[in-house]
Amino acid sequence: MAKIIEKLGIEIPQITAEEINDQVKPVLRQMEKAGIKLDCDVLKKLDQKLSLRLLSLEEEIFKLAGREFNLGSPSQMAEVLFRELKLPTEGLKRTKSGVSTAASELAKVSDKSVIIAPILEHRELSKLINTYLRPLPVLVDENSRLHTTYGMETSTGRITSSEPNLQNIPIRGTYGAEMRSAFVAEKGMKLISADYSQIELRVVACLAKDAVMIEAFHAKVDIHTKTAAEIFNTSVDKVTADQRRVAKAVNFGIVYGQTPYGLSQAIKISTEDAAKYIREYFDVHTGIKNYISEMIEMAHREGFVETLFGTRRYLPNINSHMRFIAEAEERMAINMPVQGTAAEILKLAMIELDKKLSTKNYRLKTSLLLTVHDELVVETPAETVDEVAKIVKETMEGVVKLCVPIEVSLGIGDNWDQSK
DNA sequence: ACAATGGTCC
């Protein structure tokens, strides 16, 4: 990166969003071509195991329902649960056609009938089987490698992955680790997974010049614990696990244009409590509060908002008289510069890393494989993995200098699970 | 072919 401009204590490369996108494209093409190796045996064994379990769940559900029906049909599911078994629908979300059977809604009546648990487990397993376990092995090439297609047509500047989407491979839940362990390094090679830690919060801290948050990142304290101490009016060392969980949701919500209702749904608390926590948060984080006002005002006045490098998002409906429409775009105005700037930082890191790996002769053996919004996965010979890992980390951390440190956590392993 | 519903990820 030749030129770097300094301003307000930050150093960013002198490059436009358009140039970033032009330069990252060839890197993406190489990543697609490289592909990632899949251990199909792992997936096939898991498929067999879960398919068996699925059958017994189906049997159990039909017995409890008193009849057979199509478990994949939300309308039939609602008919069975709410008309035939007469489960209470009070407090449940509704869809156009009737009562919602989404997992978050069914969880609310899980204590009313023993049929709910097997239904939720059936949903989980059929999702894994139909979306990942069966389709993925079909798509590998003669070297057992899986090639995705990366796209850049998003409203924030994020990169997408499709056919197959490798950005939504399960990681949580009972089978997340096993799913990821099927993504492996070639023999004699290792996978390096490098994650930006809380990149969006660091970005918003700087865009908003929020003094409290900037101080927290410099002090390297646990940001969610710090937030918990603020909104619960306590000290950092007295924060409980549950308080931290609430604070984490608050921090997440900030970047999304949070509403009390949204927060209350996310973590199952009352809207009153949610409103209280958000109020406490903004009392402390005046920088964030002002940032939100500024983005909304900018969107109303100019009709668009933009990222640190100038990616724009136009918001044509922000002055709509239909309040809900306007409010939705206001939330986009809050989120896009944050999400988009984080995306630009990752793209810059990919461009830089690609350069370094080619000039240092790692090129022949080391490849960037995956990009998952705040994470890069690299495949490299085992002998030099530590050396390459150091380059990856330092490149990612140094590609721009924000007003707070950028931290990258590294993992190394024979598969994607071990490398996390 | 398309909309609705639901679910996975960051």
Add this chain to the structure above:
DNA sequence: ACTCGGACCATTGTA
């Protein structure tokens, strides 16, 4: 009445 940003994909049911 309705609600937190950005994606992709599977299935059902209707057109």
